[in-house]
Amino acid sequence: MFKIGVIGSGKGSNFVALADAVNRGQLDIEISVVISDVENAFILDRAKERGIESLYIPPGKFKTKLEPEVEQAYVNVLKKHNVDLVVLAGFMRIIKNTFLREYPKRIINIHPSLLPSFKGLEAWKQALEYGVKVAGCTVHFVDEGVDCGPIIIQREVMVKPDDTPERLHERIQVQEHIAYPEAVCLISNNAIIVEDRVVRVKE
Amino acid sequence: MFKIGVIGSGKGSNFVALADAVNRGQLDIEISVVISDVENAFILDRAKERGIESLYIPPGKFKTKLEPEVEQAYVNVLKKHNVDLVVLAGFMRIIKNTFLREYPKRIINIHPSLLPSFKGLEAWKQALEYGVKVAGCTVHFVDEGVDCGPIIIQREVMVKPDDTPERLHERIQVQEHIAYPEAVCLISNNAIIVEDRVVRVKE
Numbered sequence: 001m002f003k004i005g006v007i008g009s010g011k012g013s014n015f016v017a018l019a020d021a022v023n024r025g026q027l028d029i030e031i032s033v034v035i036s037d038v039e040n041a042f043i044l045d046r047a048k049e050r051g052i053e054s055l056y057i058p059p060g061k062f063k064t065k066l067e068p069e070v071e072q073a074y075v076n077v078l079k080k081h082n083v084d085l086v087v088l089a090g091f092m093r094i095i096k097n098t099f100l101r102e103y104p105k106r107i108i109n110i111h112p113s114l115l116p117s118f119k120g121l122e123a124w125k126q127a128l129e130y131g132v133k134v135a136g137c138t139v140h141f142v143d144e145g146v147d148c149g150p151i152i153i154q155r156e157v158m159v160k161p162d163d164t165p166e167r168l169h170e171r172i173q174v175q176e177h178i179a180y181p182e183a184v185c186l187i188s189n190n191a192i193i194v195e196d197r198v199v200r201v202k203e
Numbered sequence: 204m205f206k207i208g209v210i211g212s213g214k215g216s217n218f219v220a221l222a223d224a225v226n227r228g229q230l231d232i233e234i235s236v237v238i239s240d241v242e243n244a245f246i247l248d249r250a251k252e253r254g255i256e257s258l259y260i261p262p263g264k265f266k267t268k269l270e271p272e273v274e275q276a277y278v279n280v281l282k283k284h285n286v287d288l289v290v291l292a293g294f295m296r297i298i299k300n301t302f303l304r305e306y307p308k309r310i311i312n313i314h315p316s317l318l319p320s321f322k323g324l325e326a327w328k329q330a331l332e333y334g335v336k337v338a339g340c341t342v343h344f345v346d347e348g349v350d351c352g353p354i355i356i357q358r359e360v361m362v363k364p365d366d367t368p369e370r371l372h373e374r375i376q377v378q379e380h381i382a383y384p385e386a387v388c389l390i391s392n393n394a395i396i397v398e399d400r401v402v403r404v405k406e
Contacts, residue, residue, distance in 0.1 A: 114337055117320045131401035133357035134317055134339060154336035156359045161403055198334035200364055 002188035003032045005083035007074065007091045012043025014089040014110055017177035018184060019050050027181050029188045032081040035074060037066070037093060053081075064094055071098035078103075085187055087180075088142065095142050105150075105194060107142040108187070110180050112172045114138060114154055119147035124169040133159050135168060137176045139183040141194070150197045152183045205232045205391035208286035210277065210294045211239055215246025217292040217313055220380035221387060222253050230384050232391045235284040238277055240269070240296060256284075267297055274301035281306075288390055290383075291345065298345050308353075308397060310345040311390070313383050315375045317341060317357055322350035327372040336362050338371060340379045342386040344397070353400045355386045 006015050015034060021027035034047035037059035047054035057074055060067040066074065075098060078086060088095070088109040095107060113123035114136040120126070127135045136156040141149035155175040159168060186192050186201060193200050209218050218237060224230035237250035240262040250257035260277055263270040269277065278301060281289060291298070291312040298310060316326035317339040323329070330338045339359040344352035358378040362371060389395050389404060396403050 114317060114320065114335070116333060117317065130319060131354045132317070133354055134359050136337060151334045151336055156337050198332070
């Protein structure tokens, strides 16, 4: 069975989308463990409710990344669970070398914009302020950069004339909850190849 | 009658899309004049075939822009024709101050990407090399920057697994030929407002 570990800092709606896809039999994988850097993150409750091992690991002194020793602690848990893929779901820190070395092209993230547009925080708000008419979400492999690894799936979302950041974000999340299980499905079925930075689905 | 002047350097497929929309009665405007910086540009032949005044104005010594005197010469022709809107259609030079002062928020351009991604040349190729899954085109107002004025319309184009730059470019152009007449229609009907950099269609 293909095993994933999920790491998140917030409410975990993408974790729920993945868990629901598994429960419905649409996604033939096991979610082995959920880790959070936020002690009372709702994602941990949601994992517990579903009988999935959940764990808070304190992030250490930095605000936007984990210290190397802390990354190692995260990696140790993931390795104990033999996860094949690390799935970031609203994890608000940058992944650094300890992680990347252990899971090369085995860490994925979902970002609420059509990358490379609007990297960073509150991408839906950036998109509205820029005035784009087509927004969306991107599932990508995580590499040394921020929001710039090879793209697995993108789904577009039309901006409406009366959109607020909240409304646009909500519609983007609907697409995220379709895209993320789809991407995990492709990877768990060994159905993609990465050439340079271009991800192709095998014939 | 709302009058436009078209400026282009190449084959003029977007000019043809506009002229065809006018001829079909879908777009109630007059294309008053077509100007090119390239003496034998196909866009000039295509204008002549349609009985539209066409004019080559030598670009001067620069490669990526027009000299101020040359910009003035372009502006003089456009003013003589009383154009309400300047439409760039494959014009391979950057518009500078003389032009922008005379036609503030009255110059539009079409770019073969979902801006702000992939500004500059051969955007479809940049998109393929980056590995995006959703590409597209953008109609925007021209301001002091390159490919960064307020966005009027965007249309998305899915990248296919076997895409070549040529194939993707072709499908993007199909969408350009829909988007550009649509944008000119909105402007000629005075149907949009620009707030900061966000373009809204009036109720």
